[in-house]
Amino acid sequence: MxxxxxxxxxxxxxxxxxxxxxxxxxxxxxxxxxxxxxxxxxxxxxxxxxxxxxxxxxxxxxxxGEGTKESPQLHAPASNGDTFDAQSVGGIYTVTNPNDIDLPFFKETPLATGAGKTHVIQDPEQSIRLPRAHLEKLEVRPGDAICAHMIGNSMAEHIEDGSVVAIDRGLTQVVDGEIYAIEHDGMLRIKYLHRMPGNGLRLRSHNSAEHPDEIFRTAQIDEQRIHILGWVFWWSTLSKRRPVVPFL
The missing domain is CATH 1.10.260.40 (lambda repressor-like DNA-binding domains)
Structure with a gap:
């Protein structure tokens, strides 16, 4: 290595x-x-x-110090002939037509070293298509937008387990009560965030009955490798069940 x-x-x-x-x-x-x-x-x-x-x-x-210094670029031609550039490290997006954009998926996966540790990386086999208008309305730059899956029931019944969430990595400053994606010692988590005195951080779940608030002081944030990935600006939620049609 x-x-x-x-x-x-x-x-x-x-x-x-x-x-x-x-x-x-x-x-x-x-x-x-x-x-x-x-x-x-x-x-x-x-x-x-x-x-x-x-x-x-x-x-x-x-x-x-080896290889080229410059970050490799992705040149994706749109259907109207324009070319959109994006960094291939952590910022890939593909323009499928002038109105839609394919955003990269990120996931939590085990480290090669084992020991039960995980980290958050891009999944090259997955992407999600969103309307360009959604991003423009919220002033999200396409190169800053990524997607991930909601894991667990901590945000139920607001964002269900398995939902897809879209994250704006251009907004990492905490606005109290907004939903953010964070990487917590290699774990991908979706939470409401609140600032605390002394640069502390409060993590709050929508399902607070099962998941009480978590408070981290500045030293703990660094020690536990808590890093804000970005603001969650969109999510999809699949219905829990298919309705039963009567009289059949």
Missing amino acids: RKNTSGPRFKALLEAANISTTGFAKFWGTEAQNVHNWYTRGVPAYRMEEVSRLLSVNSEWLKT
């Missing part, structure tokens, strides 16, 4: 973009010291893809 030597490259990228350690930490929702540690220890493996996407570089180059 190739060694993670991303620290110096990560630091150089921030300096080239005139982004301070404090500024990047504030945007990322963590402490400046944690970002400073990445300069010597390297960007954590579970953050590599998203940091690469934010800085518009190839994740393998950031990690090892």
